[in-house]
Amino acid sequence: MMRPGDRASLTRAYTAADLAAFAALSGAAPGDTVPEPLIGALFSCLLGTRLPGPGTGWLKQTLHHHAPARLLEPLTATVELTRLRPEKRLADLACTCLGADGRLICTGRALMLLPPGCVDLHQDVS
Numbered sequence: 001m002m003r004p005g006d007r008a009s010l011t012r013a014y015t016a017a018d019l020a021a022f023a024a025l026s027g028a029a030p031g032d033t034v035p036e037p038l039i040g041a042l043f044s045c046l047l048g049t050r051l052p053g054p055g056t057g058w059l060k061q062t063l064h065h066h067a068p069a070r071l072l073e074p075l076t077a078t079v080e081l082t083r084l085r086p087e088k089r090l091a092d093l094a095c096t097c098l099g100a101d102g103r104l105i106c107t108g109r110a111l112m113l114l115p116p117g118c119v120d121l122h123q124d125v126s
Helices: 016-026 036-049
Strands: 007-012 057-065 075-085 090-098 104-113
Touching (some): 057 090
Antiparallel strands (some): 007 075, 090 104
């Protein structure tokens, strides 16, 4: 069962080819820093596949970008369950992305609707 404090992380470095592919899809000119939507995609991957995982619905997500991410820089995205509301099947998560040197790239929050049966309605989440 999920509990507040549960975390999931992934690390990825974007290449020039990744940025060119994103530019081709979005119509934006390729740059020398990672576009913000690609940083957001790291959180989407974690939320949809790891924590809370498959069957989860996005209700709200906010992201604040603090510093640009460099090409080929390993970025570590982490989501952490901060609050679980089993009676409503809701999960609140903190989102953080750090650069290779530990500098803060992005922070945010996500509110997710959990799939039926994902959480025990009588679970003690304190």
